[in-house]
Amino acid sequence: MTTVPRILIVVASTRTTRFADVPLRWLLERTRHRTDFEFEVLDLRDHPMPFYDLPLSPAMSPRNYTTAEERRIGPILDAADGFLLITNEYNHGYSAALKNLLDHFFVEFNRKPVAFLGYGSVGASRAIEQLRQVTxxxxxxxxxxxxxxxxxxxxxxxQDPAAAVDIFASLEPRLDVLLTDLHWWSSALIAARAANADSDAA
Ligand SMILES: Cc1cc2nc3c(=O)[nH]c(=O)nc-3n(C[C@H](O)[C@H](O)[C@H](O)COP(=O)(O)O)c2cc1C
Structure with missing residues (x-):
């Protein structure tokens, strides 16, 4: 089976004057020539969700969407084979908007890989470690x-937007390693989910 993994790039910051667009632009530029992935962007600023108010946990009540926002975003998450989260760091954690997204869904995320691009004083390392635990x-x-x-x-x-060229060039090897791993995991789990679906149907 040859399937090109569909990766959803999720932008966590919803601020009007956010920095997130700088790493997003670089990521899109670095990935647009790749034919071994399909990329789509889910920008949480364009998809504001109400604060969590569901009658049941999504784990207990899969795809039982109760709001227009869930009905819009659920199928986008379902269609993804993996996720690349662009995350900021607020008070050593990740954004409330991202937590709100994660809490609204469950099966849409199950058995899929997630990778992280962080920015902040220490590259959003603390937010990313929290995200590993939650995901x-x-x-x-x-x-x-x-x-x-x-x-x-x-x-x-x-201070000088032109400095981005050299700075992001220094991050390219790391991004390449991330994408190699993301490809491995998303391909492996596409096959595993398909095999599981076959055995469920048998
Ligand atoms: C309430 C608040 C808390 C912050 N806490 C952190 C932090 O813990 N670690 C960090 O690296 N940056 C922190 N920052 C600075 C952010 O990294 C910086 O504002 C960044 O631009 C946020 O991403 P955004 O502009 O895409 O929203 C904080 C900023 C705000 C407004």
Missing amino acids: SELEMVSVRPSVHLLGLQMIAIR
Whole structure:
């Protein structure tokens, strides 16, 4: 079976003046020529969700969507074979908007890989470690290599946007390793989910 993994790039920051667009632009530029993946972007700023108010946990009540937002986003998550989260860091954690997204769904995430591109004083490392813990409860596999844009690099880019070229060039090898692992896991789990579906049907 040859299937090109569909990766959903999720942008976690919803701020009007956010920095997130800088790493997003780089990621899209670095990935647009790849033929071994299909990429789509889910920008949480474009998909505001109400704060969690579901009558039942999504784990107990799969795809029982009660809001227009869930009905819109659920199929997008379902169609993904893996996720690449672009995350900021607020008070050593990840954004409330991202947690709200994760809490609204369950089976849509199950048995799929998740990888991280973080930015912040220490590259959002603390937010990413929290996300590894939370996504494991969603039965996701977190990909070991992550990409970290450091606070000093963010400052340099803010002062001189042209500095982004060299800074992001230094991150390319790490992104390539991340994508190699993300491809391995998403391909392996596409096959495993398909085999599981066959055995369920038998
Ligand atoms: C409430 C708040 C808390 C923050 N806490 C952290 C933090 O714990 N670690 C960090 O690296 N940056 C922290 N920052 C700085 C962010 O990294 C910085 O604002 C970044 O631009 C946020 O991403 P965004 O602009 O895409 O929303 C914080 C910013 C705010 C507004």
